Amino acid sequence: MPALVCSALPVHAVTYLTIEQAQAAIFPGRKLVSADVSLSKEQRKAIEKASDVRVRNLDLKVWKAEGGGWFILDEVIGKHEFITYAVGLTDDGAVKQIEVMDYRETYGGQVREEKWRAQFTGKKYGAKLKLDDDIQNISGATLSSRHIADGVRRLLATYEFALKK
């Protein structure tokens, strides 16, 4: 019988941290005060020019850390992934820490397994033809974190043009 992979979408979804947990992870023991920012058209233009990354969202979720520093909540969307992450900046705008908070991956369509065969060298392992409900570990097809790198570059430019006093 050819096996069909029909796992429900999304394929892989993990929540690592809530906002409060991410804040505590990046600024342990520090008080954070909400300081949301709405970018003007001019700021958007300047950020896009400086970072070479498109600004999709003009409303930024920002917190200011007591004693200096910024906590910015951001999202990036790749071809198959949707990632919520937090960036902590030092008072002078350097990256302090980045934490992925929520990671979702989706792949459309189904795969017909019959075209594929698995070959094994060395010892054989006990095949287990069942998809786990919660797939935690997936090996292969390294996912690029380029979108996050782009996002961080955009946020550093955002600091320069919208947060820095």
Next chain:
Amino acid sequence: MNSRSRSEVRRCRPLLGTFVEITASGIDESGLTAAVDGAFAQITRVQALMSVHDEASEISRLNASAGLRSVKVSEETFAVLQHGLDIARASLGAFDFTVAPILAGWGLLPSHLRRRAHGTWCDVVLESGRRVRFACPLAIDLGGIAKGFAVDAAVASLRAGKAVSGSVNAGGDLRVFGPQASRIHLRHPVSAQPVPNSISLRNGALATSSSCFTRRQWRGQTVSHLVNTENRRAITEDLSVSVRAKECWLADALTKVVLNADPMLATHLLETYEAEAFILAA
């Protein structure tokens, strides 16, 4: 809430050009958080030493100067170079970390890694006092082994932090430790869906190499991050090779051996290193 779910810490950060996920459990939460932070610090250190994308890294310094004079490197970089040369020698060059100029020529690595002549692993000379010299102009990219090495360093750090069990997954190159076995799903080389068969892993590592997601068109030819060391062309088949081994640097390097070496030699090396390969092929 049971005590087990309370005492697991799971974090993910963008590092090594991918997403690195670290989990740890078995002790109190503050101990786990410190252990996980320490493990991320190890990965950050390996990245700072060995990334060819960072012109200030030790490997970039090596690529710039080791053709002219011998260069002293850190213990970590020296260890990775030793490991890499061991596998290169044993596999008769099926694993070769000097393919960087080829990848740079295809636009997959920074252009400063291009070289006119092609040296091989045989031209990398390790000297006493952790000094490295290139016998001819060449460039090294440790991408095929350093990611696994970073995973191993992170696992060592989690263990030193007294975590009872844990895992480090750098975009699919992963290692687990602790009393429980984990089930790992391989990603389908074409669709990226997990294939139904899962692999059991206990106190071991698994790494995967596949050209399916990195190949692209470059001036009329298809190229990928994987190089056939025999003919120096890109490996572009719908193929995914995973290797299970005790350590992740080894699993990482052996995936390239399985892709490139004569099957008899590859099988022999897998046995020698107590490793196994799982190949998904069209």
